[in-house]
Amino acid sequence: MSDNFGSKFIQIQGVEQCFKTAKGPFVALQGIDLNVAKGEFVALIGHSGCGKSTLLNLIAGLTLPTRGSLICANREIAGPGPERAVVFQNHSLLPWLTCFENVYLAVERVFAVSDRVNGRSGESKAQLKARTDAALALVGLTPAAHKRPGEISGGMKQRVGIARALCMEPQVLLLDEPFGALDALTRAKLQDELLAIVAKTQSTVVMVTHDVDEAVLLSDRIVMMTNGPAAKIGEVLHVELTRPRSRVELAESSQYLHYRKAVIDFLYTRQGHVEKLVA
Numbered sequence: 001m002s003d004n005f006g007s008k009f010i011q012i013q014g015v016e017q018c019f020k021t022a023k024g025p026f027v028a029l030q031g032i033d034l035n036v037a038k039g040e041f042v043a044l045i046g047h048s049g050c051g052k053s054t055l056l057n058l059i060a061g062l063t064l065p066t067r068g069s070l071i072c073a074n075r076e077i078a079g080p081g082p083e084r085a086v087v088f089q090n091h092s093l094l095p096w097l098t099c100f101e102n103v104y105l106a107v108e109r110v111f112a113v114s115d116r117v118n119g120r121s122g123e124s125k126a127q128l129k130a131r132t133d134a135a136l137a138l139v140g141l142t143p144a145a146h147k148r149p150g151e152i153s154g155g156m157k158q159r160v161g162i163a164r165a166l167c168m169e170p171q172v173l174l175l176d177e178p179f180g181a182l183d184a185l186t187r188a189k190l191q192d193e194l195l196a197i198v199a200k201t202q203s204t205v206v207m208v209t210h211d212v213d214e215a216v217l218l219s220d221r222i223v224m225m226t227n228g229p230a231a232k233i234g235e236v237l238h239v240e241l242t243r244p245r246s247r248v249e250l251a252e253s254s255q256y257l258h259y260r261k262a263v264i265d266f267l268y269t270r271q272g273h274v275e276k277l278v279a
């Protein structure tokens with residue numbers, strides 16, 4: 001595939017999402033315009049219920065917009081695809097499969113079959129197993145590989161979801177509050193790992209978060225959404241902190257504090273109610 005998408009790897013144009021509800025139509029998103037460059041890390045931040053997951057699901061192709069268009073790599077997003085892997089807000093794992101099997105399923109779907117577009121032949125069972133083991137090791141789950149979701153903690157389930165997305169080597173990683181259920185230390189560790197992985201794979205990332213520090217630490221741009229209904233993009237903040245980024249050094253950086261304050265100002269001062277925010 002040619003690499004000439006420049007600043008418009010993902011193009012979201014005039015997108016509206018209206019849901020049919022028992023009380024009539026509900027417009028969740030309206031007039032959303034956003035381009036994401038190849039290799040860019042974009043955070044979506046906004047109050048609970050403003051439409052972040054709705055927008056992410058549209059990019060994933062899990063739902064189609066009621067107005068406007070979404071394009072990825074010059075092709076209309078018409079459904080889900082292995083080049084766009086999603087980590088869901090509620091770690092949707094198959095409960096009857098082990099952690100290993102949950103990840104293996106995704107590996108098999110992408111790498112067991114030959115891919116004529118990329119000139120790649122289907123991989124052997126041993127190669128698929130090695131990919132699965134590597135993804136589980138990356139998120140520190142090797143010892144739990146043969147446990148089922150019912151036998152592990154919420155944070156561990158979320159890590160299986162992350163492994164499942166990473167193992168597909170997707171061009172686009174779509175993350176819906178992937179670290180929301182984790183304790184602070186595991187969260188910091190996985191944020192650092194995500195930074196390292198993205199630096200290595202050059203993936204394009206769109207990540208939903210409630211956490212201002214997480215948004216500033218990880219992103220190239222923070223897209224701040226207004227409250228719904230009919231939520232829009234209120235402001236976009238370019239985070240020009242040099243990479244690699246170190247959370248310890250950033251804690252004392254005036255530039256970091258400036259970005260942090262800009263996001264907090266938007267969320268607290270201009271967009272009111274804050275009950276679910278972690279600032």
Ligand SMILES: Nc1ncnc2c1ncn2[C@@H]1O[C@H](COP(=O)(O)OP(=O)(O)OP(=O)(O)O)[C@@H](O)[C@H]1O
Pocket residue numbers: 019020021026028046047048049050051052053054055089228
């Ligand atoms: N399938 C649906 N049918 C009707 N309304 C929906 C549907 N999905 C989402 N909504 C509504 O659209 C709005 C946006 O929901 P969404 O889940 O995208 O919010 P969010 O920003 O991800 O919130 P949170 O931070 O709590 O996860 C909410 O008011 C929600 O109730």
Ligand SMILES: [Mg+2]
Pocket residue numbers: 052053054089176
């Ligand atoms: Mg959500």
